[in-house]
Every structure is written in C-alpha cells, then in structure tokens.
Amino acid sequence: MIRMFLTGASGFLGWNFCRLFAKEWEIFACYNNHRVSIENVLACRVDISDFAELKEAFTTIKPDIVLHTAAASQPNWCQENPTASKKINLDATINLAGLCADASIPFIFTSTDLVFDGLNPPYNEKSSVSPLNLYAEQKTLAEEKIRASLNSYLICRMPLMFGYPGPAANNFIQYFFNEMSKGEKLKLFSDEYRTPVSVLTACKGLKLMIGRFAGTIHLGGIERASRYELGLLMKDVFGFKTALIEPCSHDDIPMPAKRPLDVSLDSSLAFSVGYDPLPLRKQMEEIENSKKFNHE
C-alpha cells in the first residue's frame, strides 16, 4: 500500500480527506494544536514550521507521497501576522517540497483561488496570478518554489469549500447554521464571487488527481456564487423559513486583508479528466441529508 504523509489532519480539508480515504492509502497524518484521532490513520503532532521536527517526521514515516493541506488559512490572520504566517504557508511548504525532491517522491500542494486578483474571471491554469493579500502572496510564492524545485508535483487550486469541518476546524457554514437557527439577521456579501464546492467534492477531486495528473489544476465547482447566494440556498435546502438574510457589500465591512471581487475558477481541465462536481443545490442537499454540519 502506498504510504502517504498528510499535513493538516485536524483541518477542514485534511480531516475530511482522511475520513473518506483512510483505506486507499496508508496515511500518516499530522496536526499541530488540535489533537485528532481518525480511524485507520496514524496521527501525530508535528509543528511543520519547525524544520527539525518536520524532517524527523518525514524520515521516520518514509512516505511514498506527501499531501500538504496544512496552512494558516485565514487571510486576515496572515495579514496581521506576516512572520508567523510566512513560516507556515511559505517556509514550511518549501521545506516539505525540498524533502520530497531529495527523496524523489511526489508532492501535492493545496493552493487557492485567491492567487488571482478577481478582475478578469473566470481564471484557468494559464491565467496570470496577482494576489491581493499576504495569504494569497504566500501561496503564490509557494507555488512558484514548488514548480522550480520539483519534477513531480501537483498543485491543486481549491475554491471556497463548505461542509462539516470535523471536530477541530471551522467552516463558515456553521456560522450560517447557528445564525439561521436562532432567526438572527445574517448579512452576507453579495458582491464577492467564487466557484464553491462542498468539501466532499473537493476531497474526491483531490483523490482523482493524485497519481493521474501532474502540474497545476483548478478544482472549482460548476457554478459561480456569492456567500449571499450560498446563504439563500442553505436557507431553502435546510428549511430555515424564518431566517433573515440580507445582502451586503464587502466595502461595508473593513478587514485587514484585501479581498478579490470574483475569483471564479475555470476548471474545465479537471472536468476533462473526470472531476464532476454536482450542482450546488445537490451538494448542499448532501450536507443536509448527512445531518452533520456542526460540532454538536
């Protein structure tokens, strides 16, 4: 069985990936602050920003492949903590890529749609990058370093993802759920667009690409949507009849990290190799049917 080293086991994407595919690979996964235990996965604590710790984990595990989902994933936090976020998003990624290069094994990196400035959507893999905030800049630089240092790499640019985040992470859908359950007014951006998918779709897309595709690929959904539209869809699918959802502009809420207006991805390359996201409503219905979207 192929041995995978997965970073970010306690994160939204990494936890779901482990849960779905623990039997496809022999997975050794690491978390940092949030200890998790996942059936059929050997999970341990590794601070990837500490090179000695990372190297020790790598040489002990002796992986055949690395899937790197760990990140400082909140753009506002990265903007306010440039040194700490660089250590995680850029330095640790370069170090991990270097270890993979030395061991001649494939490296899979989860990047982001935010590498684009949002002015010329939709973006395909050949579109020029132009990050607007520090988080996106760190991910962009990490991509460049990976391309320069590895022969065997896969960079998957992930879109906005929604769904159950696992026991340790967070996802905006929990906030939507809580506010709608309470009947509180929810103001959501109606002028920021992305091509969201559920985390289950994203994990299936990642699995499909591993071993089948090399290079850079977009794993966006088939529909463009704002958070306001996602909120309305959730209200309808979950039956929150009294929920009050109002549109707002991202200019109304000043934030440390600048946000692009429309980073919709053109994912036709992935579609051509079998990635097949369902319509957003169907994906939201899958979440509703699972009755699992928050930690309670």
Ligand SMILES: NC(=O)c1ccc[n+]([C@@H]2O[C@H](COP(=O)([O-])OP(=O)(O)OC[C@H]3O[C@@H](n4cnc5c(N)ncnc54)[C@H](OP(=O)(O)O)[C@@H]3O)[C@@H](O)[C@H]2O)c1
């Ligand atoms: N969520 C989205 O909508 C979205 C959209 C586009 C791209 N992405 C990308 O997709 C990937 C997964 O994102 P996500 O939403 O799953 O992120 P997340 O929920 O914030 O999880 C981040 C993970 O990284 C780990 N981590 C952070 N610092 C670490 C360190 N120093 N050492 C070891 N582990 C560390 C965290 O561990 P602890 O919690 O245990 O500390 C956690 O497991 C990231 O590359 C992100 O940039 C996400």
